[in-house]
Amino acid sequence: MTSSTSAPTPIRFAAIGLDHGHVLGQIAGLIKAGAEFVGMATDDWSSPVANQARERWPDVPGRPARELLDDESIAVITTAGIPDQRGPLAVEAMRQGKDVVVDKPGCVTLAQLDEIRTAVAETGRFWSVGFSERFGVRAVTRAGSLVRAGRIGQVVQTIGLGPHRHGSNRPDWFYSEQRYGGIIADIASHQIDQFLWFTGSTRAEVVASSVANYANPEQPGLQDFGDLLLRSDTAQGYIRCDWYTPDGLPTWGDGRLIILGTEGYLELRKYVDLAGREGGNHLFCVDGSETSYIDCSDVELTYYDDLLHDVRTREETSCPQEHTFETMRLALVAQEQAVRRGAAR
């Protein structure tokens, strides 16, 4: 079928920074939502991720980042560069009139976050951090619908667990806090996003946080454990992330989310149900009348569609800008204030 005459001109986008594999999902998500992938740039074409991107999209040219930033036909820049480069790139892209879709962590210091805030305010562009553990997980979307519908009453607490598999062949920057941001900025930003979203909080405070290296003393730059306690006006949130996923788990991490309401609760086993059901997206609901397992297979994921809508309309349907700012602010404050434990430097 050929396109109808009323179809809008596709939004053109480029990827700058191909250092973390998440960029492949970002590119694929934008393409699937209807955007046109017109160029990519990286400082390191030899990286495994860059190679995968070239193989997957062989017709999309590698071009200098500067050229992509100057190209007025490009409306969106997406990036999963080395985390410490993401903030400056986002600022530059916005100053060139582009919206930005960035892998988490969106930036690694509060100073970078301030610069991004200023750039958003001055350019009217948006800066969206793609919290894939919410936007990309059907069970989370479904849980959101249940909470919004009042199924479990007032949400007073979330507990988010983000264990990850360390594996091997990580690049050097993975072991430098200054470059990757530290475990709370890097991983827990997901769970902070979910805390704010599920509790309906627009602001929160970091009550306590810690980072540690308990299992990898030979890699003192790695923080293999992190935790933090949050409070908003109405709710509590506890978060733990780590790099301890054992080889006996059939997937990369047993990500969990427990959402406690005054009239019920939800449990999400996002990627695996231990010695239980196949696959991921396991959602359990206990309310005043029953305990149920909720099928999430028919849930639509709309983040990238919403993003492109927002590019056109300047609305904030994919994620409110202030929510993204607050999520990253909390992550960076918690990271900065974290007590160092074990072998963590």
Next chain:
Amino acid sequence: MTSSTSAPTPIRFAAIGLDHGHVLGQIAGLIKAGAEFVGMATDDWSSPVANQARERWPDVPGRPARELLDDESIAVITTAGIPDQRGPLAVEAMRQGKDVVVDKPGCVTLAQLDEIRTAVAETGRFWSVGFSERFGVRAVTRAGSLVRAGRIGQVVQTIGLGPHRHGSNRPDWFYSEQRYGGIIADIASHQIDQFLWFTGSTRAEVVASSVANYANPEQPGLQDFGDLLLRSDTAQGYIRCDWYTPDGLPTWGDGRLIILGTEGYLELRKYVDLAGREGGNHLFCVDGSETSYIDCSDVELTYYDDLLHDVRTREETSCPQEHTFETMRLALVAQEQAVRRGAAR
């Protein structure tokens, strides 16, 4: 078979304070372990628990507490009186030469705890708080064996959840923090016990704690939510307890414990496996080679046997005295320091 001539004389015990139903389990546990139940006392023979005790043990006489305390043939006093009475009773019982087995919370103020410490030191008697969510749960015992055997490496964190069903027909003292001790002292002491035990910590600090009343503003004396964050030299512990168990759950609470090690982790679903397996005592283990569901049906619970052994030998096989002191100290400090939220007074 008749008893052999070498059988020791049974240890005689009495129950003083029949206000919480836990006392029925304490009495039954001591009897099953071989002790002789010789008397009971309460300030309120009309309470439902006192009635159940009389029905269950009709041949055991009700006697004045003073008489039981003065009876030199009685070696052990067990109690689940109103929590604020437990500390003074324990002190008095120890000063009369008796060991004490008390429901949690063992006491409700740090001053009471100090008096108990002094009495233990001066009398040589022991004060054991029956943390039934450890001593009475086969999956917890089994998890302990796995941890001690090194199955999951170094334990660096526990997360303990203690949700409870509020229900109706609670006595007045249930709604007075001064009398029941507050939700952290009352419930979270279980999870604190488990934190210390599973992480092998002898001391810890309370990093933060909160208590709240979010769902029962008409009962401002009830704290329906509590949480706290602990740290020891080697580990972190997060605990949440609440009175929100919804009617749709087939049991009183979805008690959980997640034990994170550097080489694996355990999850305990103590009383229910949501929309899953029947019954309780669900133990999951993920280690370097597999994810497994571990049957706990053959695990022996030895707390009461060990207690009677300790009465005879003055050993500490059931639970080290210092562990019990530290558990209750942490619970009371966390309770005292807790931020008050919602309608909590």
